[in-house]
Amino acid sequence: xxxxxxxxxxxxxxxxxxxxxxxxxxxxxxxxxxxxxxxxxxxxxxxxxxxxxxxxxxxxxxxxxxxxxxxxxxxxxxxxxxxxxxxxxxxxxxxxxxxxxxxxxxxxxxxxxxxxxxxxxxxx
Numbered sequence: 531x532x533x534x535x536x537x538x539x540x541x542x543x544x545x546x547x548x549x550x551x552x553x554x555x556x557x558x559x560x561x562x563x564x565x566x567x568x569x570x571x572x573x574x575x576x577x578x579x580x581x582x583x584x585x586x587x588x589x590x591x592x593x594x595x596x597x598x599x600x601x602x603x604x605x606x607x608x609x610x611x612x613x614x615x616x617x618x619x620x621x622x623x624x625x626x627x628x629x630x631x632x633x634x635x636x637x638x639x640x641x642x643x644x645x646x647x648x649x650x651x652x653x654x
Contacts, residue, residue: 531564536575539563543580548619549627551652552645553579554610561606569603576609587616624653 541556557579561572573592577585591604591612604612628649633642 536560536564536566537578540575540579543584543613548617548623550610550614550617550619551624551627551649554606555645555648558606569605570601572606573603573609576606580613584613584616587612621653624649628653 539560541553541560543550543553547553557576561567561575566572566575573588577588580588588604588609591608593602594600595602628646631642631646631649633639637645
């Protein structure tokens with residue numbers, strides 16, 4: 531896939547978006563569709579999806595191993611957790627998001643139930 535095609539598919543996390551769980555799920559889906567499994571590339575694409583202040587949060591997760599002379603990149607789960615912590619997303623807010631979840635236009639009931647189950651599982 532071309533870079534411009536991937537960029538069009540990427541889910542953007544706007545300044546006021548707080549549904550990090552859905553963003554992470556959609557991001558993983560796009561990475562799988564694009565056949566991107568290199569942690570360095572996923573890290574770079576994750577930074578492209580977020581506004582300025584969150585880019586710094588993601589960048590801070592990168593670790594340098596001086597002994598092995600390599601860089602360790604965070605997983606999408608680590609990135610999601612850091613964003614939730616930075617935005618101070620509480621379990622109550624996650625519960626509210628779950629309560630207000632609606633079937634999207636063109637979405638099947640099976641897909642909605644799967645999405646609901648993923649959000650419900652993330653409450654803990």
